[in-house]
């Protein structure tokens with residue numbers, strides 16, 4: 001099992017003090033669909049995988065720890081990106097048609113981080129799928145950009161027919177945190193409480209020990225550090241796999257070249273680094289297809305070791321596949 005050697009520990013750590021560079025404006029999201037098609041279909045064995053773009057946020061360069069400004073500028077330039085202090089960062093989720101199960105991995109930010117995010121439901125519909133058709137939602141971790149979208153603007157389950165699967169350690173960590181005020185110290189806990197609430201009330205929350213098999217061909221993979229219960233999901237069909245890895249990487253330009261660079265909102269930065277340093281050589285060696293929540297949309301591709309630099313990696317996005325079937329099995333509204 002991928003990364004099974006990792007010890008899954010709950011580690012005391014800092015609160016999520018700074019979330020994203022964009023303040024949590026809680027702006028009312030308009031209902032107009034995005035101006036671009038933020039979905040991409042890939043075929044993985046018998047699985048249909050739809051990458052769904054929720055939008056983007058900007059990560060301040062100062063959030064990256066363990067390097068300096070000029071190194072970050074060099075790394076961005078090396079990746080042919082603008083060397084600016086606000087780094088545009090995609091927020092992606094993945095919908096996987098797996099036999100009769102329609103599985104969503106992560107749910108987007110809804111209106112938790114302002115108007116550049118919250119496009120997942122519109123993009124899901126543009127891809128031909130209704131939120132009502134989702135049978136399972138798996139959450140990599142309970143930060144707001146992955147979990148706020150579990151709930152709609154009316155405070156109800158955004159995926160009313162789905163069972164919500166969240167790693168037990170992640171639920172315990174966030175539900176035990178104080179969410180009693182609106183200070184930034186409590187903002188992340190408030191988001192997690194709000195995201196889980198309707199599913200708990202409806203008895204639709206299912207917790208599991210990270211590392212468990214969820215379904216035949218769908219395994220959870222512990223990857224702690226970014227949060228205590230942070231978990232990826234490995235889908236396998238025949239000889240084909242996709243590893244939807246959550247927040248192992250927040251900036252491919254920076255953290256693949258420098259896996260030892262953490263980000264301010266890692267709960268336990270050292271554990272997050274260990275997880276990343278152990279995961280990268282394995283996914284490179286196994287040539288695993290990756291789905292990354294913060295890799296450039298559609299966030300699908302592979303990780304390659306840079307042979308000339310020990311411990312450094314490079315993102316290799318998939319090529320646009322013009323042969324993937326155009327018809328979906330989804331149920332459109």
Ligand SMILES: [Zn+2]
Pocket residue numbers: 143145146247293294
């Ligand atoms: Zn994230």
